[in-house]
Amino acid sequence: MELIKVINSVYQKLSSLQSVKISKIKYEDPISEESLINIETKLSFRFPETLRQFYLNQSSSLLFYWEIHNDTKFPLGEECKYGGINLISPFQILELYIDMKEMVDDGRERLNDDFDEGWEALVDDWSFWIPITTIPNGDAFCIDKRNETIVFLEHDVMDGGPNVHDLLLAINFDDLIIKWSKVGFVEVFDWTDGINEDGIDVESIIFSRLLPLINNS
Numbered sequence: 679m680e681l682i683k684v685i686n687s688v689y690q691k692l693s694s695l696q697s698v699k700i701s702k703i704k705y706e707d708p709i710s711e712e713s714l715i716n717i718e719t720k721l722s723f724r725f726p727e728t729l730r731q732f733y734l735n736q737s738s739s740l741l742f743y744w745e746i747h748n749d750t751k752f753p754l755g756e757e758c759k760y761g762g763i764n765l766i767s768p769f770q771i772l773e774l775y776i777d778m779k780e781m782v783d784d785g786r787e788r789l790n791d792d793f794d795e796g797w798e799a800l801v802d803d804w805s806f807w808i809p810i811t812t813i814p815n816g817d818a819f820c821i822d823k824r825n826e827t828i829v830f831l832e833h834d835v836m837d838g839g840p841n842v843h844d845l846l847l848a849i850n851f852d853d854l855i856i857k858w859s860k861v862g863f864v865e866v867f868d869w870t871d872g873i874n875e876d877g878i879d880v881e882s883i884i885f886s887r888l889l890p891l892i893n894n895s
Contacts, residue, residue: 697753700744705737726851739767757884761864848877
């Protein structure tokens with residue numbers, strides 16, 4: 679699978695929808711193999727091959743967002759009002775991961791004094807999670823280093839406790855792109871409404887209007 683072709687195809691489909699307002703895709707220069715390997719060494723993690731080839735040969739990051747025009751009422755369904763994809767660069771990933779590890783260290787100290795379900799979830803997982811795409815509110819989709827599944831990072835899990843923390847979105851990175859692209863990289867307010875035991879469920883009723891528009895010939 680060539681990632682850039684999949685993303686560009688979805689972008690073109692979304693751009694053709696009159697009810698959708700979409701930003702221009704933002705690219706960055708590809709990363710050098712030396713820099714990528716250096717970052718992977720620091721992360722103790724090798725990026726999936728599809729993503730590695732994108733970083734090395736296409737762009738070190740990619741960003742576009744879309745939303746429904748304000749004067750249009752739910753043309754893609756009540757849960758499908760906005761979306762997009764923000765594939766952050768390996769440099770940003772490393773910075774976020776370092777911050778996450780610091781939060782884990784902080785959480786361990788807090789748990790020594792008092793048990794807290796939110797902090798426990800953070801401590802148990804964040805040191806194993808590699809954020810690859812972020813959402814404006816601070817949440818992220820992450821690769822779990824332990825099994826390469828794609829899971830949902832709830833940025834404020836330590837405040838309100840686990841809600842959608844560790845929600846399975848896909849069995850691996852390629853699976854995420856295949857499924858998520860079919861529904862236009864939509865962002866769902868509560869992802870529990872759009873998944874099944876294998877992650878994003880493109881056949882979910884909440885995607886019933888969006889799915890055929892993105893996947894028409």
